[in-house]
Structures are given as C-alpha cells and as structure tokens.
Amino acid sequence: MKKRGNFLKSLRFRILIILIILGIVPSVLVTAMVIANYEDQAIDIRVSAVRNQCDILCNLIIKENYLNDSSSQAVNSKLELLSNIYGGRLLLVDRDFRIVKDTYEIDAGKIMLSPEIIRCFKGENDQGYTRKKQMLEIAVPIRSPEVQQLQGAMLVTFSCSEIMATIRELEQKGVMIIAIIVALAIFFGYILSTILVKPFARVTKSIEDLTDGYQTENISVPDYTETVLITDAFNKMVTRMRVLDESRQEFVSNVSHELKTPLTSMKVLADSLVGQSGVPEELYQEFMRDITEEIDRENKIITDLLTLVKMDKKTAxxxxxxxxxxxxxxxxxxxxxxxxxxxxxxxxxxxxxxxxxxxxxxxxxxxxxxxxxxxxxxxxxxxxxxxxxxxxxxxxxxxxxxxxxxxxxxxxxxxxxxxxxxxxxxxxxxxxxxxxxxxxxxxxxxxxxxxxxxxxxxxxxxxxxxxxxxxxx
Ligand SMILES: Nc1ncnc2c1ncn2[C@@H]1O[C@H](COP(=O)(O)OP(=O)(O)O)[C@@H](O)[C@H]1O
Ligand SMILES: [Mg+2]
Incomplete structure (x- = not known):
C-alpha cells in the first residue's frame, strides 16, 4: 500500500512531468523568439524613420549654410519639430567638433568628441545605432552634395520607451500563456495518467484482494489487453503455487503416515507382550524380531527421505x-x-x-x-x-x-x-x-x-x- 502511494516514483508523476515539459519548453522558446524578433524589427523601423528625417534635414542645413550661420528660421523650427516628435535631443557638430546647435540648449558652443561622432567623421557606422537603456543614438553625416567632403555631423538621441513598453506587455502576455499551458498540461496530464494508471490499479487491487483472501478464484481484469496479459501470467503463477502447495501438503501427510505405520506395528507388538504375563520365550523372541524389523524399516524410510531432501536442495x-x-x-x-x-x-x-x-x-x-x-x-x-x-x-x-x-x-x-x-x-x-x-x-x-x-x-x-x-x- 505504502509503495503504491509513493507519488514521486509513480507513473502518474512521470506522465505529469513529461506533459509539463512538453508544454513549457516550446512555449517559452516561441515567446522568447517572438519578443526578440519584434524588438529588432521595431527598433529598425524607428531608426530608419529617424534617419530619413535627418537626411532631409541635413540637406536643408547645407542649403541654408546653417553650420556657419545658425539663424535660419526654417532649420531651427524643423530641428525643434523633430526633437519634439521623437522625444529626443539633436546636436549639430561642425568640422571642428564644435557644437553648433543643441536642442536642449545645454552644450552649445562646446567641443564634442563622442565615439559616435568620431566614427561618423571616419565614415563608419553609417547605418548603425547605439542603444543606451531606453535611448537610441544615431550619428548622421552632413555632406554637401557637390563637395563630397563632410561638413559636420548630426547626433540624434531619441527614446524607444514605447517599444520597451510594448515588449513588457508582450512578456506579460507570454507569461500568462505559459501559465495557461502549464495549467492545461497538468489538467490533461492528470486525466491521461488516470486513464493510463487505471489498468494497473485494477490489477493491483485484484491481486491484493486475492492475497487478502477475499477471493479464492483466479483474478480477472478483462478491461484492457494489457491487464489480461498480466492477470493471465499471474494466474499461471498462482496455479503453479497451488500445485506446489498441494504436493507439499500431500508429501507431509505421506511422510507422517509412512513414519507412523512401523510405529503402530511396534506399539501393537509391545502392548501384546506387556499385557500378558508368562509369555513363552519363543513368542517373546518372535515379537522382538518383528519389532527390530519395524525399526529397520523406520530407519530406511528416514534415510531415504534425507537423501531425497538433500537432492532437492537447489544448492545440492x-x-x-x-x-x-x-x-x-x-x-x-x-x-x-x-x-x-x-x-x-x-x-x-x-x-x-x-x-x-x-x-x-x-x-x-x-x-x-x-x-x-x-x-x-x-x-x-x-x-x-x-x-x-x-x-x-x-x-x-x-x-x-x-x-x-x-x-x-x-x-x-x-x-x-x-x-x-x-x-x-x-x-x-x-x-x-x-x-x-x-x-x-x-x-x-x-x-x-x-x-x-x-x-x-x-x-x-x-x-x-x-x-x-x-x-x-
Ligand atoms: N521393475 C519393476 N517392476 C515392477 N514394478 C516396479 C518396478 N520398479 C518399480 N516398480 C513399482 O514402482 C513402485 C515404486 O518403486 P520405488 O520407488 O523403487 O519404491 P519401492 O521399491 O520402495 O516400493 C514400486 O512399489 C513398484 O510397485
Ligand atoms: Mg525400490
């Protein structure tokens, strides 16, 4: 009973674990993949949109010669607009790394030597972006169309917090989906394991009933093919045991009977001698001879029995x-x-x-x-x-x-x-x-x-x- 109740080792437990793993692993993988994919795509789209706007703006900057004279109203308002739309900061740097314009009005006039700007002047990092927590940073070169020389660079820092918010939402939904899948796995696992364990439980119960003595006939659980196979094998074993038991009982009763027969004869002989007085010498002798014969018989039976028992032992x-x-x-x-x-x-x-x-x-x-x-x-x-x-x-x-x-x-x-x-x-x-x-x-x-x-x-x-x-x- 105790062994049957050991849940951790039971078939039912194993089925549950397998179903839970089968449910969790794929759903975690799929959720993680979907989220990662979404993040990449959303950021790419955002970056290229900002870049396009910046390219247009750069053309305007060259046209208005804004890097030398930052009074152009058209450029200023455009800069303002962009920085508002994307919730970010725009810095314009001229060829001497001097900040010509800062939409946050903090660093104007200072020298800017950030790695992005340097890479941009070297002509690298044309498509790339840098990610700092919830901010994205891109550097856009400012070139005049006629002269292929760099006039300056624009450093744009803008927020990607909406993307992050969406991702968090996706993550929450993912966790919910996984939780639902686990719950379903447990539910179906329970049902499935109940169905699968049932035949075993039935057979075990039948065997227990038999060994507890409620039942003397063979056990029969004809509900499933597997139980029929198990019960057939079990019944064969029980039948064999019954035969063995019967032959053992028969042997014991035979032994007792065989050992008793000479004893009974001896008793009769001895009694008849004891019961009479003045028994003639020859009769005495004759009875004693008979008694000795019976003792020899008894001895022979015991010797033969011992020989047999010794040979019966498996280790003989x-x-x-x-x-x-x-x-x-x-x-x-x-x-x-x-x-x-x-x-x-x-x-x-x-x-x-x-x-x-x-x-x-x-x-x-x-x-x-x-x-x-x-x-x-x-x-x-x-x-x-x-x-x-x-x-x-x-x-x-x-x-x-x-x-x-x-x-x-x-x-x-x-x-x-x-x-x-x-x-x-x-x-x-x-x-x-x-x-x-x-x-x-x-x-x-x-x-x-x-x-x-x-x-x-x-x-x-x-x-x-x-x-x-x-x-x-
Ligand atoms: N050669 C035989 N001819 C006729 N009957 C035999 C022969 N061998 C054995 N039997 C029969 O088989 C029985 C069993 O033999 P056995 O086991 O040697 O027992 P036991 O000789 O002690 O009676 C004998 O009692 C006898 O009836
Ligand atoms: Mg013999």
Whole structure:
C-alpha cells in the first residue's frame, strides 16, 4: 500500500512531468523568439524613420549654410519639430567638433568628441545605432552634395520607451500563456495518467484482494489487453503455487503416515507382550524380531527421505569424477547378487563397449542400484534382470530390464512419485519405501540425464537411462 502511494516514483508523476515539459519548453522558446524578433524589427523601423528625417534635414542645413550661420528660421523650427516628435535631443557638430546647435540648449558652443561622432567623421557606422537603456543614438553625416567632403555631423538621441513598453506587455502576455499551458498540461496530464494508471490499479487491487483472501478464484481484469496479459501470467503463477502447495501438503501427510505405520506395528507388538504375563520365550523372541524389523524399516524410510531432501536442495552439488562405468555396474551387480540368488534370479551384464564418463559415484550408484533392486524385488522366482551398457559420442545408455510382474498402465506415470507404490502391501512386505524411484530420478536429472520406463503387466519392465559422457555444470 505504502509503495503504491509513493507519488514521486509513480507513473502518474512521470506522465505529469513529461506533459509539463512538453508544454513549457516550446512555449517559452516561441515567446522568447517572438519578443526578440519584434524588438529588432521595431527598433529598425524607428531608426530608419529617424534617419530619413535627418537626411532631409541635413540637406536643408547645407542649403541654408546653417553650420556657419545658425539663424535660419526654417532649420531651427524643423530641428525643434523633430526633437519634439521623437522625444529626443539633436546636436549639430561642425568640422571642428564644435557644437553648433543643441536642442536642449545645454552644450552649445562646446567641443564634442563622442565615439559616435568620431566614427561618423571616419565614415563608419553609417547605418548603425547605439542603444543606451531606453535611448537610441544615431550619428548622421552632413555632406554637401557637390563637395563630397563632410561638413559636420548630426547626433540624434531619441527614446524607444514605447517599444520597451510594448515588449513588457508582450512578456506579460507570454507569461500568462505559459501559465495557461502549464495549467492545461497538468489538467490533461492528470486525466491521461488516470486513464493510463487505471489498468494497473485494477490489477493491483485484484491481486491484493486475492492475497487478502477475499477471493479464492483466479483474478480477472478483462478491461484492457494489457491487464489480461498480466492477470493471465499471474494466474499461471498462482496455479503453479497451488500445485506446489498441494504436493507439499500431500508429501507431509505421506511422510507422517509412512513414519507412523512401523510405529503402530511396534506399539501393537509391545502392548501384546506387556499385557500378558508368562509369555513363552519363543513368542517373546518372535515379537522382538518383528519389532527390530519395524525399526529397520523406520530407519530406511528416514534415510531415504534425507537423501531425497538433500537432492532437492537447489544448492545440492555433485562430486564428479571420471569413472569406468563398466566397472561401476559390475560392482553394483556383485553387491546385489546374494539377494538375487536367494530367489534364483540371474543378474546379467551386457557391456557393448568400454565406457568412461563424468559421474558422481555415490549418486549414480544409488540410482542404478535402486533400478536393479526393483528388478529383483518385483520379479518372479527364477527370473532374470539384464543390465546393458552402451554409448555414442555424446551419451552413455544404461538399461535395466527384468522378467518380472510389470507395471499396470494406469500406474506407470506415477511410479516416480514419492511414496507411490503399485501394490502397497506387497511393496511393504518386501521392504519398499516407495522413495527409491524418486531418488533415482533426482540423481539422474542432476547428471542432466533422462530416465524412461517401458512395461507390460505380467511380462516385465525396462528402465532406460541416458546420461551425457561429460558433465557440464
Ligand atoms: N521393475 C519393476 N517392476 C515392477 N514394478 C516396479 C518396478 N520398479 C518399480 N516398480 C513399482 O514402482 C513402485 C515404486 O518403486 P520405488 O520407488 O523403487 O519404491 P519401492 O521399491 O520402495 O516400493 C514400486 O512399489 C513398484 O510397485
Ligand atoms: Mg525400490
């Protein structure tokens, strides 16, 4: 719950941020560009208008010879007019940099050596202007048309405050537009994120309901394709977990049952001895023998269980060594021959070629021993068990065939299950725990091998094992 509420890391937050950035960045860029463009153009227009007026005025100044005699009424009134229109100041400078006329009447008669004037006399800066805060300054050369020589210069300073005011207004509007865009981005971002997050929220809720136990069935959120995919995967996982849980429960109950059976027998035997007085010596002996047998059984079950549990662990490791498999099989058969001889069952080994392979000696031996033992146990008297060994360039193959009882068709898929026995009482009689084949299969899978079984009831059974010659962890 807490994790789901972590807004800063949520999908919704990311969608909002992306939309806000997508809204702000372009609008800020566009606004800045529009304003800069407007400023340039407005100032250019203003400067060239002033320049035109000044050019006309300069012609008049030359005509009236105003630089030498500043009494011309026409020029004076024109100067006055211009300075009024543009809200600025006009200075006329003659060839000796002396100020002939100042519309502000401050500096008349002084010498003027400003950089603009000097550049103007040098013939530079013909089109340019200088900007000082809200003022623009241009210098216009005064030339007589006949003589191409400079007679003087006119320095015009005028305000561009209306342009600046317009720009400020534009800036304000820009900020407003950006604010509106951000607000819209947040609004649509919220709606969009709600739409996008909804399927996830639904699925999460369904999963929570399931884990809280309100619901026992599979979850189903058929509203969107994505949720169907997620819920399908989730349901598969849950089903698998249920199967695992069931098999675990079954295993535990099987274990308890199997461990209890010998205990119950022992209890019955012991009770009947305790309950009678003057029990004959032979009966005592017989019961004690039975009790010892039950203890052996109990012991065998526990040993087998421990072996299985050890192999089940993910970390279970094989102690691999490069071994002569022919020899290994021979020693297995040798060890089991006494048991087979008791029922006159012949053990035969067919080695088609010498085989060496990487195996864990103990685990491999126990796997094959189990198969051969089964072949003997579930056989008829005077039957046979035939073990064969063959190999190709990649694998070696061991088959264990017998002439025994065979396995009924409906049991064949289950014989590798823990504690599964076709005929419980018969298996018990001959000392089976039902764990042998489970151990065998675990061991062979650990060697990256496979085991298969073919059987026909009443005719016999063949187990075939295939294991890679070299072990790759
Ligand atoms: N060679 C075989 N012939 C007939 N039945 C077999 C053979 N091997 C195994 N089975 C059947 O499979 C069951 C499981 O075998 P296993 O796991 O070795 O248990 P156990 O031998 O302790 O009974 C046996 O109880 C038996 O019914
Ligand atoms: Mg067995």
């Amino acid at each position: 490791e094989l102690t691999i060594s490069h071994l002569d498999i022919n020899q290994l099989l021979e020693s297995i058969l040798k060890r089991l021959r006494p048991i087979a001889d008791k029922r006159s069952i012949s053990l035969i080994l067919d080695s088609f070629r010498p085989v060496e392979a990487d195996v864990d000696e103990i685990k491999f031996t126990s796997a094959i021993s189990n198969l051969v033992e089964n072949g003997i146990k579930y056989n008829v008297d005077e039957g046979w068990v035939r073990v064969s060994l063959d190999a190709d360039h990649k694998y070696f193959y061991v088959t264990v065939a017998d002439s025994g009882l065979g396995i009924p068709e409906d049991s064949i898929d289950r014989i590798f299950e823990r504690f599964y026995r076709v005929d419980k009482s018969h298996s018990r009689e001959i000392g089976g725990t039902g764990l042998g084949l489970a151990i065998t299969r675990s061991s062979i899978t650990m060697h990256h091998g496979v085991i298969k079984v073919f059987s026909k009831e009443g005719e016999g059974t063949t187990f075939s094992v295939r294991i890679p010659l070299s072990y790759i962890p």
